[in-house]
Amino acid sequence: xxxxxxxxxxxxxxxxxxxxxxxxxxxxxxxxxxxxxxxxxxxxxxxxxxxxxxxxxxxxxxxxxxxxxxxxxxxxxxxxxxxxxxxxxxxxxxxxxxxxxxxxxxxxxxxxxxxxxxxxxxxxxxxxxxxxxxxxxxxxxxxxxxxxxxxxxxxxxxxxxxxxxxxxxxxxxxxxxxxxxxxxxxxxxxxxxxxxxxxxxxxxxxxxxxxxxxxxxxxxxxxxxxxxxxxxxxxxxxxxxxxxxxxxxxxxxxxxxxxxxxxxxxxxxxxxxxxxxxxxxxxxxxxxxxxxxxxxxxxxxxxxxxxxxxxxxxxxxxxxxxxxxxxxxxxxxxxxxxxxxxxxxxxxxxxxxxxxxxxxxxxxxxxxxxxxxxxxxxxxxxxxxxxxxxxxxxxxxxxxxxxxxxxxxxxxxxxxxxxxxxxxxxxxxxxxx
Amino acid sequence: xxxxxxxxxxxxxxxxxxxxxxxxxxxxxxxxxxxxxxxxxxxxxxxxxxxxxxxxxxxxxxxxxxxxxxxxxxxxxxxxxxxxxxxxxxxxxxxxxxxxxxxxxxxxxxxxxxxxxxxxxxxxxxxxxxxxxxxxxxxxxxxxxxxxxxxxxxxxxxxxxxxxxxxxxxxxxxxxxxxxxxxxxxxxxxxxxxxxxxxxxxxxxxxxxxxxxxxxxxxxxxxxxxxxxxxxxxxxxxxxxxxxxxxxxxxxxxxxxxxxxxxxxxxxxxxxxxxxxxxxxxxxxxxxxxxxxxxxxxxxxxxxxxxxxxxxxxxxxxxxxxxxxxxxxxxxxxxxxxxxxxxxxxxxxxxxxxxxxxxxxxxxxxxxxxxxxx
Numbered sequence: 001x002x003x004x005x006x007x008x009x010x011x012x013x014x015x016x017x018x019x020x021x022x023x024x025x026x027x028x029x030x031x032x033x034x035x036x037x038x039x040x041x042x043x044x045x046x047x048x049x050x051x052x053x054x055x056x057x058x059x060x061x062x063x064x065x066x067x068x069x070x071x072x073x074x075x076x077x078x079x080x081x082x083x084x085x086x087x088x089x090x091x092x093x094x095x096x097x098x099x100x101x102x103x104x105x106x107x108x109x110x111x112x113x114x115x116x117x118x119x120x121x122x123x124x125x126x127x128x129x130x131x132x133x134x135x136x137x138x139x140x141x142x143x144x145x146x147x148x149x150x151x152x153x154x155x156x157x158x159x160x161x162x163x164x165x166x167x168x169x170x171x172x173x174x175x176x177x178x179x180x181x182x183x184x185x186x187x188x189x190x191x192x193x194x195x196x197x198x199x200x201x202x203x204x205x206x207x208x209x210x211x212x213x214x215x216x217x218x219x220x221x222x223x224x225x226x227x228x229x230x231x232x233x234x235x236x237x238x239x240x241x242x243x244x245x246x247x248x249x250x251x252x253x254x255x256x257x258x259x260x261x262x263x264x265x266x267x268x269x270x271x272x273x274x275x276x277x278x279x280x281x282x283x284x285x286x287x288x289x290x291x292x293x294x295x296x297x298x299x300x301x302x303x304x305x306x307x308x309x310x311x312x313x314x315x316x317x318x319x320x321x322x323x324x325x326x327x328x329x330x331x332x333x334x335x336x337x338x339x340x341x342x343x344x345x346x347x348x349x350x351x352x353x354x355x356x357x358x359x360x361x362x363x364x365x366x367x368x369x370x371x372x373x374x375x376x377x378x379x380x381x382x383x384x385x386x387x388x389x390x391x392x393x394x395x396x397x398x399x400x401x402x403x404x405x406x407x408x409x410x411x412x413x414x415x416x417x418x419x420x421x422x423x424x425x426x427x428x429x430x431x432x433x
Numbered sequence: 434x435x436x437x438x439x440x441x442x443x444x445x446x447x448x449x450x451x452x453x454x455x456x457x458x459x460x461x462x463x464x465x466x467x468x469x470x471x472x473x474x475x476x477x478x479x480x481x482x483x484x485x486x487x488x489x490x491x492x493x494x495x496x497x498x499x500x501x502x503x504x505x506x507x508x509x510x511x512x513x514x515x516x517x518x519x520x521x522x523x524x525x526x527x528x529x530x531x532x533x534x535x536x537x538x539x540x541x542x543x544x545x546x547x548x549x550x551x552x553x554x555x556x557x558x559x560x561x562x563x564x565x566x567x568x569x570x571x572x573x574x575x576x577x578x579x580x581x582x583x584x585x586x587x588x589x590x591x592x593x594x595x596x597x598x599x600x601x602x603x604x605x606x607x608x609x610x611x612x613x614x615x616x617x618x619x620x621x622x623x624x625x626x627x628x629x630x631x632x633x634x635x636x637x638x639x640x641x642x643x644x645x646x647x648x649x650x651x652x653x654x655x656x657x658x659x660x661x662x663x664x665x666x667x668x669x670x671x672x673x674x675x676x677x678x679x680x681x682x683x684x685x686x687x688x689x690x691x692x693x694x695x696x697x698x699x700x701x702x703x704x705x706x707x708x709x710x711x712x713x714x715x716x717x718x719x720x721x722x723x724x725x726x727x728x729x730x731x732x733x734x735x736x737x738x739x740x741x742x743x744x745x746x747x748x749x750x751x752x753x754x755x756x757x758x759x760x761x762x763x764x765x766x767x768x769x770x771x772x773x774x775x776x777x778x779x780x781x782x783x784x785x786x787x788x789x790x791x792x793x794x795x796x797x798x799x800x801x802x803x804x805x806x807x
Contacts, residue, residue, distance in 0.1 A: 082440070082441070124440075125439045249777075252771060252776040257557060257560065257561070257772060275750050275752065277752070278752060300752075301771050301772070302771075302772065303757050304757065305462070305465075306457065306465030326758075327758035327761075329462075329465035329467075329758065330465070331464075
């Protein structure tokens with residue numbers, strides 16, 4: 001893994017007189033980290049929108065720290081505030097720069113999100129409060145490849161491939177598999193090489209005695225407690241299930257002693273052996289206008305110690321049924337709103353994943369206006385043409401669970417529980433058809 | 434109330450760590466899994482408990498003694514063990530369980546850029562302590578379930594400081610015989626520290642099984658770990674020790690935490706030393722129950738692997754972590770082996786007969802109900 005301690009940092013106040021400095025900072029550091037002109041300019045445009053928006057929102061001048069991180073295959077620009085220094089309301093996707101402006105098109109965060117590949121709003125005791133904007137580099141697309149001679153399936157050795165073998169592995173996936181069983185990242189061999197170099201992606205391949213690649217798997221961390229894996233991708237003609245099982249076993253062994261608690265498989269293939277994963281459920285996704293089922297496959301990497309989760313009565317039966325089905329020991333603590341004082345304003349986080357036409361909303365602050373605020377978020381996202389909108393709560397937070405009537409009133413239904421993704425399990429809601 | 438600015442107070446390298454969360458106490462687990470009993474078949478504890486002399490010490494421990502500091506370096510224990518093994522008391526260091534001894538050794542010999550070598554599928558603490566301390570753990574794949582001596586030797590470089598051999602290996606139960614261990618030590622020729630972890634040595638009756646204590650005089654770079662947690666049933670008191678040559682142990686002692694072994698543990702361990710009758714009874718129990726377990730598992734058509742030690746490995750057709758939860762819901766706690774890099778295997782400790790029966794019954798039910806598995 002290459003050294004990532006090359007972050008470039010700029011601290012300024014939320015005052016438009018600093019805008020030229022912010023733009024120069026973003027553009028220069030984007031280029032230093034390898035973004036091409038077009039991508040650097042898009043990120044610079046996003047930073048302009050974001051900074052102007054923040055200046056408009058804060059009223060008085062507040063300190064803001066811009067950090068440009070080198071992710072090797074992307075540049076990440078972070079706008080961060082200390083929690084104690086900033087009014088969180090500004091981080092609602094739906095917050096207007098000026099109440100006089102009309103229409104959703106003038107919403108600063110939304111404009112910024114259009115110019116980048118990923119955007120997320122965070123509020124965390126360790127990271128503070130802020131927004132991450134991610135612009136990925138542009139890479140040439142894969143040229144699918146299929147070897148005429150099938151590799152052997154015996155005496156395979158498993159391990160991380162060298163750079164050129166890694167590219168060949170990626171080309172072989174494209175040559176043998178439907179694009180729906182591998183993530184978009186794998187359409188760009190150079191990108192995968194950079195992702196592995198950054199430590200974000202893991203790859204292991206099975207090679208025969210002649211060094212030919214018989215198959216492989218890839219994975220990445222999607223948080224402190226979860227690793228997401230893809231495959232197995234198998235390139236032999238016979239004994240495909242055996243090679244698949246060898247790959248899955250090798251992958252689990254590779255991550256078994258990591259800090260991750262769960263292993264998910266987002267893109268299973270026909271060679272995924274039975275008995276290694278549990279199916280948590282299915283969500284229908286819309287991609288390029290086509291509805292496709294998305295199975296949530298999971299296994300724990302550690303022994304489940306059980307935990308306490310909070311649940312509103314409206315979702316309790318759903319949770320009980322899921323926990324019973326998966327033998328998950330959970331102490332369900334009932335919660336509801338009982339007239340206690342509330343902050344007037346709520347805040348929802350939004351995580352954009354443009355490649356999947358997906359936004360995941362999650363609660364950041366409770367507030368009396370939560371129902372209307374969430375409705376506005378959905379309206380904005382629909383107007384933006386986002387096909388897949390999920391809502392996610394952490395069942396380890398009582399106030400998240402207490403929001404159930406708000407979530408339900410906005411057309412969401414509970415769909416999937418994923419263990420130990422946050423303080424406790426995450427519950428995903430999907431919009432009713 | 435103040436907001437604590439944790440993002441400023443916490444160092445970056447600490448932000449990257451995740452806290453290790455040990456499993457919850459039994460009553461908590463029983464409450465969560467809604468069971469009225471829990472067979473602990475996960476930690477290789479001795480189902481017969483501690484030897485009689487130790488049990489008596491524990492029962493009669495005067496509460497007032499709890500206010501008195503113990504011997505800071507387990508003096509009487511070291512003297513008694515030294516006599517038993519014919520070594521000097523200063524060749525022995527005690528720790529709060531053998532895990533602490535692992536940390537003592539790594540801390541004593543490794544500095545930035547150094548590495549240790551061990552197997553990929555063995556007791557995890559060698560690897561964990563090394564990695565958490567910032568040292569590389571070079572992991573050598575097992576060969577036929579056993580430590581691969583040649584492959585370990587091949588991984589040595591000028592920055593290798595310590596090699597860890599678990600003998601017999603937890604979890605596979607394989608062991609190096611004396612000739613093989615000697616060959617290995619001869620090839621190392623004193624250039625690195627070789628730790629032979631003998632946590633389960635008292636369970637092994639094979640005549641060719643080596644006694645590392647007897648090899649200390651010939652190999653000054655050899656360090657052996659022993660524990661009172663397994664055969665002597667004192668796991669709850671946390672007491673273990675290491676022994677090596679005087680020079681090597683003098684260095685290790687510099688990293689030790691004194692007073693880390695409590696007084697009750699020291700007295701109970703003192704009473705356990707030399708109780709050969711307890712050892713014999715435990716061995717007979719383990720032999721009988723292991724035979725029963727293997728026979729029953731064979732009748733269920735399940736693959737097993739068993740060597741030395743008070744445990745058996747079982748290969749499942751489904752996820753071990755799922756079966757853990759399913760068995761917990763039936764009052765049986767086993768050890769999943771994903772963490773040992775044996776996915777879909779479990780390790781079952783030898784317990785009392787009723788526990789073995791409940792395990793077999795529960796596993797049979799679990800495997801016939803596979804709705805949750807893919």
